[in-house]
Every structure is written in structure tokens, then in C-alpha cells.
Amino acid sequence: MKSLIDTYELHNGVKIPCVGFGTWQATDGEEATTSVREAIKAGYRHIDTAAAYGNEESIGIAVKESGLKREDIFITSKLQNPAHGYEATMSAFEESMKKLDMDYLDLYLIHWPNPIKFRDCWEEANAGTWKAFEELYEAGRIKAIGVSNFMPHHIDELLKTAKIVPMVNQIRLCPGETQPIVAAYCEKHNILLEAYSPLGTGRIFEVEEMKGLAEKYNKSVAQICIRWCLEMGYLPLPKSVHPTRIKENTEVFDFELSKEDIELIANLKECCGPTRDPDTTNF
Numbered sequence: 001m002k003s004l005i006d007t008y009e010l011h012n013g014v015k016i017p018c019v020g021f022g023t024w025q026a027t028d029g030e031e032a033t034t035s036v037r038e039a040i041k042a043g044y045r046h047i048d049t050a051a052a053y054g055n056e057e058s059i060g061i062a063v064k065e066s067g068l069k070r071e072d073i074f075i076t077s078k079l080q081n082p083a084h085g086y087e088a089t090m091s092a093f094e095e096s097m098k099k100l101d102m103d104y105l106d107l108y109l110i111h112w113p114n115p116i117k118f119r120d121c122w123e124e125a126n127a128g129t130w131k132a133f134e135e136l137y138e139a140g141r142i143k144a145i146g147v148s149n150f151m152p153h154h155i156d157e158l159l160k161t162a163k164i165v166p167m168v169n170q171i172r173l174c175p176g177e178t179q180p181i182v183a184a185y186c187e188k189h190n191i192l193l194e195a196y197s198p199l200g201t202g203r204i205f206e207v208e209e210m211k212g213l214a215e216k217y218n219k220s221v222a223q224i225c226i227r228w229c230l231e232m233g234y235l236p237l238p239k240s241v242h243p244t245r246i247k248e249n250t251e252v253f254d255f256e257l258s259k260e261d262i263e264l265i266a267n268l269k270e271c272c273g274p275t276r277d278p279d280t281t282n283f
């Protein structure tokens, strides 16, 4: 990857810009609109949101105000947890589209595989949701469909009734967290890994080894994390609401990490805290 607009190719041929802009905790209104505006100005062409973030409307406004053609920006949203199952998914999708004020979505993800509301019937709920995703995909309303926080057993279950293999799995990937079992599974099924919380939701900045690497490469800790994701073949989704950081997080194409340092970062076990188990997290 040489720039923000270089792309990974999904298994259906859709091209996805190699760094996405995260928007969780960018508050709806001025904060979300301004940060997305700044991101577009800095060159991001891929924005990651979710119904659960409550900021789809502000993101839609920022995209519209940017003057970019719709096809020149890649937008991801996610189905919220209480809306699993065929009918609820269809309504939730329309709701997101209304808020974004867009007529198609580039990527739609099932946010979590096993929400508390569906704990005793998640298999059936996901099957219904996926049927809705496939219909929306076939109708051209969504260019690519995928999942988030799915472990191999969730995808295996989905594939029992699916016609289309998910194109993406968005999971937590950051220094010390490589989720090797999920990663191997996704590689085998040609599912792209998106790295959420690539900066450990802000927890990475005090890790001594990362400060040492930042000094060694004359880069910031955030830049080391984002570069590491790219070198691992992940698609990172860094979030910031500060224009200087938003720009800083794009300057990751003028250096390479050594093999040893890539490994060192991967082995900083739980330096950003533990990853939540999707089967027991109570969303």
C-alpha cells in the first residue's frame, strides 16, 4: 500500500480503501461532522460508522458537504444488536440509509454475532439477518456484506444457510492482539480482516515498547500501530476527533517496519487490555 486510496480487493471484486476512518465516540452533531470533514480533507475515502454510534446523520451531512461524488467514498455501517432477524434487519437498514441520506451502502456488517437479546437463538437470528443482507446485496443496495466480532463458530453456523460468504470480518486487532484462530479462518475463506481499535482505544500510548519503536522510526506511536496493521494485511480503522491527529494518522506510507519489530508488536500480549468474548459480552 502506498497511499490512503490504495485498496484491498474483496472476494466479490469490490475495492475498499486500505485505511478507514473510525467514528465511534465521535458525538453526533458538530463533533462527528467536523471530524469526518477533516478526515476527507486529509485524504480518507473510507468512513466506518454504525447505527449504535448514533452519528450516521452527521456523517451523511459531512459526506454531502464534501462535494465528493458518492462513488468516490466508501461508507460502512453496522446493524445494531436489537435488530437481528429478517424483518428487523430490513427496517434497520432503511433507517440507517435514511439517516445517512444515501441510496446505497458500500459495506454493511452484523455488528455482534450473539447479542444478549438473542442469546438462546443467535443461530436463527443471524440466518434471518443474513438472508436480508443477501437480498439487499443482490438488489444493489449494498455493495459488500460482512460481519464483525464473529469467531469461526459463528461464521460456520452462518454458512450453513448462506449463499454468500461474508466479505469482511471487523474484529479487534491491535498491538498484542492478533486473534490468530479467527485470522487463519478468515484467510482460508478469503474474508478481509478489518482492524478495529488499532490504537487500543487510546490505551497504546503509554506502552514503553511502542514509545521505543516510535523513537526508532521517528514516527508517532499511532503511526507505528497503523503501519503495523497494514504490514499484517489488516485494514485499520483509526479514530480521532482532532484535525492534527487525523492527519498524522494518514502519514504511514513513507516507512516500513522490520520483520522483528512486526513480531515484537504482535507479541505485546494484552498491552491494550483484553478483547471481549462475543458469546458472553452483554450488548
Ligand SMILES: NC(=O)C1=CN([C@@H]2O[C@H](COP(=O)(O)OP(=O)(O)OC[C@H]3O[C@@H](n4cnc5c(N)ncnc54)[C@H](OP(=O)(O)O)[C@@H]3O)[C@@H](O)[C@H]2O)C=CC1
Binding pocket: 021, 022, 023, 024, 025, 048, 049, 111, 148, 149, 170, 171, 195, 196, 197, 198, 199, 200, 201, 202, 205, 220, 222, 223, 237, 238, 239, 240, 241, 242, 245, 246, 248, 249
Ligand atoms: N465493530 C466493533 O465492534 C468496533 C468497531 N470499532 C471501530 O473502530 C474504530 C477505532 O477504534 P476505537 O476503539 O474508536 O479507537 P482507536 O484504537 O482508533 O483509538 C482512538 C483513541 O486514540 C486517540 N488518538 C487517535 N489518534 C491519535 C494520535 N495520533 N495521537 C494520540 N491519540 C490519538 C483518540 O483520541 P481523540 O479522538 O481525542 O483524538 C481516541 O481516544 C471505531 O471508531 C469504530 O469505527 C471500534 C470498536 C468496536
Ligand SMILES: O=C1CO[C@H](CO)[C@@H](O)[C@@H]1O
Binding pocket: 024, 050, 052, 283
Ligand atoms: O463498535 C463498538 C464500539 O464499542 C461499543 C461499546 O463498547 C460496542 O458496542 C461496539 O463494539
